[in-house]
Amino acid sequence: MTALLEMRGISKVFPGVRALDNVSLSVAPGEIHAICGENGAGKSTLMKVLSGVYPFGSYEGDIIYDGETLACRNIRDSEARGIIIIHQELALVPLLSIAENLFLGNEVAKNGVINWGQAYQRTEGLLKKVGLNELPTTKVEKLGVGKQQLIEIAKALAKDVRLLILDEPTAALQENDSQKLLDLMLELKAQGVTQIIISHKLNEISRVADRITVIRDGASVSTMDKHEITEDRIIRDMVGRDMAHRYPERTPNPGPVLMEVAGWNVWHPEQAERQIIKDVSFNVKKGEIVGIAGLMGTGRTELAMSIFGQSYGQGHKGSIKMHGAEVDVSTVPKAVKAGIAYVTEDRKGLGLVLEEPIVKNITLANLAGVAMRGVLDKRRETRVAEGYRKQLAIRTPGVQQKVVNLSGGNQQKVVLSKWLFTEPEVLILDEPTRGIDVGAKFEIYTIMKELAEQGRSIVLISSEMPELLGMCDRIYVMNEGRIVGELDRSEASQEKIMALILKGEGKAA
Template sequence: MSEYILEMKDIVKEFFGVKALDGVNLKVKKGEIHALCGENGAGKSTLMKVLSGEHPTGSYSGQIIFEGNELNQTGIKDSERVGIAIIHQELALIKQLSIAENIFLGNEIGEHGLVNFSEQLNKTNELLNRVKLNVSPLTRAGDLGIGHQQLVEIAKALSKNAKLLILDEPSASLSEGEVEVLMGILDDLRKDGVTCIYISHKLNEVTRICDNVTVIRDGSTIGQVPIKEIDQDKLVQMMVGREMKNLFPREDHEIGEEFFEVKNLNVFDPFNKSIKRVKDANFTLRRGEILGISGLVGSGRTEMVASIYGSFQGVNNGEIYLEGKKVNIKNPSEALSKGIAMVPEDRKKDGIIAGMSVAKNMTMSNLLKYKKGLNVIDNDKEMMDVLKLIEDIKIKTATTELAIKNLSGGNQQKVILAKNLLAEPQILILDEPTRGIDVGAKYEIYKLIFKLAKQGISIIMVSSELPEVLGISDRVLVMNEGEIKASLDNDGLTQEMIMKYSVGKKSENVDENHNEEIVSSIGGV
């Protein structure tokens, strides 16, 4: 009997005459955690949609052998019946239903048309114990955090007796603590004989938890390697087709005078106005400065920048000064009119209109730029700008009229960046700009950030990745429980120094000139 639980042979998949997969081969051993790596647009998600039955037999060419038998799926249900389950990056729980109802939705336990709720609750408890989630099965899914929702999705897959579990970017929205829990659960599943395919751009996780890795690039298999025989640099080179010696292409840029100031900003929870998400925040911004904002999940980073931009739903008070003048920003339109643009944290929910074309997504917030008469748009000028940005930012799209939902995550993010650049901002807010994006796309976005800074545009960047914060920022604000704990000049700054404040070190009034005091105060880390 073959040691491989899965063999995908010469898989070819086309969309509108363009090959998304061009003879891909994948072999996965029973009971292993197998990494699938590649840049956005390499074909990873398409390959997994073929495997999971979302793209049924007949819509692609090639052969899938699972447990020695050739698969012929008409849909996802067929794959689930043989023991293949997929958990997508965008979680699919119904927020209004309980955990138990979500887990057994469409696969209810019962007979003669009657659901055995007692048995479902018992089974749910067993599954929650297996994924180490200590909550009631009656808990509403919408009341859970993202990390716990991820665990419910795993429990749901296990309820279908999954032999092969596909996880697509499972840690993209998780805190470091939640990632630790996930790693432990995956290790337990491996010991129980469950096979996993792990898709992630976080190469430290790949090298930590996986046994083997298959790399695909431009729809083709580049190679399959045991994890113990490869390091992250070599893995990156396989993914992007070139050596990348420095992921953060830092460039010198002139930092000018202070021209933007936030004073005593308080932001309240939209559902409970007695809870402050941001407490008396004060900071300044200089022209051409890249200001990083760090802190643990829930520290108030997103609430603060979204309030500045006018997109946060909760009430806020405080003062914002632009070039010495007090401004009142109630909504994103007013922010854009003041030269403040923002790339949101959740690009699928807040950044794009999925069914609309690449071109329209890029220009929809800037149509006044192309108005040449009453209700008339200068389509030629609009298209010239779109094509120039596609070339400048290196957006990979077959045509400007392609629906943006068909682009990779990295290219969707570049379109959102292009949309904001069309507004010609003096301040660009980036909330988790590289979440769920491969190393090649990250590199291009970092280069763009430095290019903008050299042009005098000021950047405010929220990021959960400390290497990114240190690699990009000129100065770092550290937040904890809604408060700005420190403002640290990025000169000799370390991850340990940032984490001291992220976990709640006593707040100090620190500016970019006081690093020596900080080093002294925390023992010279």
């Protein structure tokens, strides 16, 4: 069968960096083709070449699409050929309606006048195709991330898509929404839509992909058919070595209780009558990794943020003790002073200043640590940042590099460095490996292990149960704002966690 898309010998060079080196990719009509690789391997760069973000002439090699040479100058050129890319960061306008978003820049109009009746009618048809029954006039801000992802696909269908590119489409979705999206991909395949999916979730790739191409260090290293796909082979090709263990081996040796949260209650920041955190009590010991499991929306992030300087909610009640003595965590500086740090799940939106260099981001939470008599010591600041760059193996030419140019895994290491520089005793990690590849995940896990061995305490919030089971000494289970159970490392399993969630629905712990 003649390929719909062939990318031959694609190379792309940025100043000082060869991002792509002679990459080749072939995609057959109607197939779902997965692209895997570590963060920074060149996957997104390759798709930006294909979609015209990096225009014709800015790269080497040839792109043959539908039997003709493709020479896109911009995204509009690629979309005119039916090539639509959906980026990991959704490109919807929250304050506009679904209909307005679907046809933004592609309006249903005649003589410059929009035909809203026709636009709404077409919107209803497109929403039905992706399994949504929302009104066309519904504002996007009212919808969850899962539905917004489906609207992005509906938007692509509105442009007569032939080749749909999905970049980490399930990275921010919970399990149910992820399964709906994968089911939709299979439905689109049955309708003849060719798809390319970039993903780190190997189980999802194994479910939907007909073929997989693995990219490592800017070069294509292998392409395998569906019957050849195994997680072990994908990982080996991605990282260039066998990974016998997904998690570093460690022997837990917890000390006395370091932090104790008792009777913690928090109400919604805007709806004072709505209680979000309900009488939560838990503790973490010195040198211990404690997990908090639960489905999305059960209050895990709200709990963490409310502990960290009351960054979330209002009407906080309860107590937090460090070393047996109650501490004041009513503001972020006070929480930091008490020895608590929080690594947000939203590293790009809340954890980093993307347009600033690494050095500025690392020292941002502890400027006093790089100042002399209130004046910033730039040499000291650089030494501190270089120290963390080496300690956490942040892959970058230097600490003056802008954070926006780093891969997801390296960005996460910068966020970790920022909070480690505050010298916390308790480090709360909220989804610390979301959107990063298996190699970078292992590096984050290794850092966690080393911190625990140094006597730091870690609270790990994760939607990935294997991650909790592989890293934690104890796991608390949350549901509907409550702690509904506690499991020791030796007894914890995915089945027991889910049983606690289901058993605890609507009940106090």
